[in-house]
Amino acid sequence: MTHAITIDNLSYRAGQHFAIRDLRMRVPNGSVYGFLGPNGSGKTTTLRLLLGMLPPADGTITVLGHDVPRGAHRALARIGYVPERLHLYPMLSVAETMRHHASFYPTWNASEAERLRRAFDLRDEQAVGRLSKGEAGKLMMLLALAIRPELLVLDEPTDGLDPVVRRDVLAALLEYVSAHGATVLVSSHLVHEQERICDWIGVMDGGRLVAEMPMHAFRSGIKRLRIAGAPPQAAAAPFGILARRAGAGREEEWVVRDWRDDMTSWFASGSASVREVVDLDLEESFVETLRAARDAGGRAA
Amino acid sequence: MFGQTLYVQWKWNRDFLAFYTFVAFTAPLVILWVALPHLGLSSARELVRVGGVVGIVVAVISVCAGMTVAWQGYGLDERVGHIYALSLPLTRTRTLVMRAASALALLTVPALGVWVGSVLAATQVTLPPSLHSYAGSLAGRALLAAWLAHACMFALRYSAGRRARAVLFALTLIVGSLGFATEAVPGARSTIVGTAEFLISNPGPFGVFFGRWSLIDV
Numbered sequence: 271m272t273h274a275i276t277i278d279n280l281s282y283r284a285g286q287h288f289a290i291r292d293l294r295m296r297v298p299n300g301s302v303y304g305f306l307g308p309n310g311s312g313k314t315t316t317l318r319l320l321l322g323m324l325p326p327a328d329g330t331i332t333v334l335g336h337d338v339p340r341g342a343h344r345a346l347a348r349i350g351y352v353p354e355r356l357h358l359y360p361m362l363s364v365a366e367t368m369r370h371h372a373s374f375y376p377t378w379n380a381s382e383a384e385r386l387r388r389a390f391d392l393r394d395e396q397a398v399g400r401l402s403k404g405e406a407g408k409l410m411m412l413l414a415l416a417i418r419p420e421l422l423v424l425d426e427p428t429d430g431l432d433p434v435v436r437r438d439v440l441a442a443l444l445e446y447v448s449a450h451g452a453t454v455l456v457s458s459h460l461v462h463e464q465e466r467i468c469d470w471i472g473v474m475d476g477g478r479l480v481a482e483m484p485m486h487a488f489r490s491g492i493k494r495l496r497i498a499g500a501p502p503q504a505a506a507a508p509f510g511i512l513a514r515r516a517g518a519g520r521e522e523e524w525v526v527r528d529w530r531d532d533m534t535s536w537f538a539s540g541s542a543s544v545r546e547v548v549d550l551d552l553e554e555s556f557v558e559t560l561r562a563a564r565d566a567g568g569r570a571a
Numbered sequence: 572m573f574g575q576t577l578y579v580q581w582k583w584n585r586d587f588l589a590f591y592t593f594v595a596f597t598a599p600l601v602i603l604w605v606a607l608p609h610l611g612l613s614s615a616r617e618l619v620r621v622g623g624v625v626g627i628v629v630a631v632i633s634v635c636a637g638m639t640v641a642w643q644g645y646g647l648d649e650r651v652g653h654i655y656a657l658s659l660p661l662t663r664t665r666t667l668v669m670r671a672a673s674a675l676a677l678l679t680v681p682a683l684g685v686w687v688g689s690v691l692a693a694t695q696v697t698l699p700p701s702l703h704s705y706a707g708s709l710a711g712r713a714l715l716a717a718w719l720a721h722a723c724m725f726a727l728r729y730s731a732g733r734r735a736r737a738v739l740f741a742l743t744l745i746v747g748s749l750g751f752a753t754e755a756v757p758g759a760r761s762t763i764v765g766t767a768e769f770l771i772s773n774p775g776p777f778g779v780f781f782g783r784w785s786l787i788d789v
Contacts, residue, residue: 323657347660357654359647361582373575374659 272299273332274421274453275320280329282319290315290477293329297455297470302447304468304485305457306556312477313457314354317425321351334421345421347375350414354426354457356406360399364392364409368416375417383416386442404435411439415446422447424456428463440467465489465552473559480563487528492555494548495524502540509533512562521545525558577673583647584640588680591636595684595713598632599625599692599786607695615699622787625692626709629685630784633713636681637720640674645728671722678717686710689786702787709786715779 275297283289290312297303307313318324320331322342331338336345358367364387372378387394390408392401401409407427414422422443428436444467447454458464464471471488473481481488492512498521504511513525534544550558581588606621648656656666689706698704731738749767753760771781 321658323654343660343662343665346658351658353654353658355652355654357651357658359579359583359651359655362579366578366582370575370579373572374661 273297274299274301274334275455276330276332277316277320278330280316280319280331281327282315282324283327284315288312288315288477290319293477293479295472295479295482297453299453300451301470302454302456302468303470303472304464305455305472305474306459306461306464307457307474308459308560311474313474314425315477316474317423317455317457321346321349321423347377348420350417350419350422352407352410352414352422352424352427354429356398356401356410358398358406358409358413360397362398363394364396364398364401365394367398367409368413371413371417377418379416379418382418383412386412386415389442390438404431407431407435407439411442415442418450420452422452422454422456424454426458427456428460429458436463443467461553461556471552473556473563475560475563478563481559488555489552490549491529492525492527492550492558493529494550494554495526495529495544496546496548497522497524497537497542498545499537499542500540501537501542508536512558513565525550525562527559573669573672576669577676579647580640580644580670580673580677584643584677587639587643588636588677591632591639591681592684595629595632595636595681596688598628599685599688600695602628603692603695615702618696618698618702618787619785619789622704622785625689625786626784629689629709629713629786630716630780632681633678633685633717634720634780637674637678637717637722638724640677640717641721641724642728644670644674645725649728649733670725671718674721674725675714675718678714678721682710682714682717685713693786696787698787701789703789704787705785709784712779712782712784719777719779 273296275295277293277295280293280295281289281291288310293316295316305313305316315324319326320333320338322339322345325339333342333345334348336342338345359370362370368383368387372380372383390405390412392405392409392412396405398406398409407430411427414424424443427443428439431439440463443454446452456464456468465485469485471481471483471485472479483491496517501522504514507526509529510527511524512527513523515523517523529547531547534547537544602625603621606617606624609617659666661669686706686709689704689709693704693706727738728735749763753763769775771777773779773782
């Protein structure tokens with residue numbers, strides 16, 4: 271499998287309290303990679319590092335075959351970027367912004383840009399500084415898609431948008447991706463939205479990537495088990511244990527990952543039995559993964 | 572690409588440019604218009620002195636124009652966190668070169684104001700044979716001074732970021748302290764004055780600011 275983005279041992283420090291430490295990340299070519307994490311976990315900083323906007327303290331970043339930050343300008347010519355907040359010049363009109371943006375990208379597709387402008391109901395003469403949040407989100411997505419990028423880096427692209435605008439923006443994104451096979455790295459804390467569109471998932475917390483796996487593994491591999499009796503030594507378990515809590519009566523509740531149905535026999539090797547296996551949705555899986563990572567971090571500290 | 576960069580800077584700075592161009596255009600006319608009734612037509616010394624006043628006013632306007640365009644231009648990107656400029660597929664060097672070139676193009680506008688105003692002002696007086704008007708030289712010097720002031724201010728903002736005001740204030744304090752030191756510390760005078768002379772006299776780096784600015788000269 272080839273990767274659109276490869277990050278190894280990436281470190282970065284901003285101020286006293288925030289640091290990205292030894293980050294390793296792989297975004298497969300052609301995937302829609304959801305970058306999940308709570309606010310302040312380092313998602314935006316990581317995106318800016320891989321776009322060459324911030325200089326890493328250590329580590330290597332390769333984006334579309336270019337070393338970043340040294341070759342960032344070459345990579346950026348093939349990347350459509352939508353930041354979390356409006357980053358365009360406020361005194362330009364929509365048409366002027368499109369002309370300005372087009373002049374930097376030889377791959378700019380004017381007819382596609384015009385089609386998207388009409389579809390998004392943006393008027394040429396509207397000043398960017400006076401656009402509503404939804405209109406600004408649509409304009410940024412238009413600029414990102416009209417350069418026909420091989421990689422789309424989207425930082426909370428639908429955050430704060432109303433459901434209608436969110437649907438329009440996501441529809442345009444998915445239409446482009448299905449037509450061109452582009453890779454998408456989309457950061458968000460809207461877990462259900464990620465579940466709908468992503469086929470890979472990375473979970474960031476406290477400047478660390480605490481999980482990275484295909485979406486189906488994340489969605490189907492994390493279970494909540496209701497265990498009765500005395501289970502065998504947890505250290506020997508053939509699955510990962512994210513959480514272990516006391517349940518009702520003498521029961522325990524385990525949250526596990528990499529679960530397969532045939533693993534119930536492992537409990538029988540002790541004097542325990544699995545009473546119930548509950549599928550977790552993505553949001554619950556996300557919360558349990560974060561909780562486990564924080565517990566592990568706390569124990570390590 | 573350059574045209575669009577220039578257009579953005581023009582649209583953002585055009586009110587200030589219009590102001591400085593107007594002032595640069597009218598300053599020579601107004602100064603000569605005010606001074607002429609008090610001068611004899613053959614008073615060469617007085618004409619040179621008035622030409623020098625025009626030159627000093629043009630110098631101040633040029634430096635202010637250059638600094639304003641730099642402060643504003645950088646401020647535009649600062650408003651949007653520099654994200655847009657950094658996300659464009661350009662090296663930082665190329666971005667800076669395009670900014671410097673667009674500043675030169677924009678600052679040509681007030682310099683043209685200086686030139687047209689100076690030419691018109693010079694036609695108000697009949698110069699004695701020993702004197703000449705230097706409208707073109709004055710406008711050229713104004714353009715260079717404005718561009719250098721732009722470069723200094725842009726460098727300051729680029730390196731100091733949000734602390735630019737504090738750094739500017741500190742620089743002013745340092746220059747003031749050095750000026751005071753030339754009087755208060757006898758041993759330091761020759762070093763400070765020597766360094767200052769190197770900086771402000773031609774071909775020193777800031778020579779264009781402090782050379783002879785005059786509309787009318789021998």
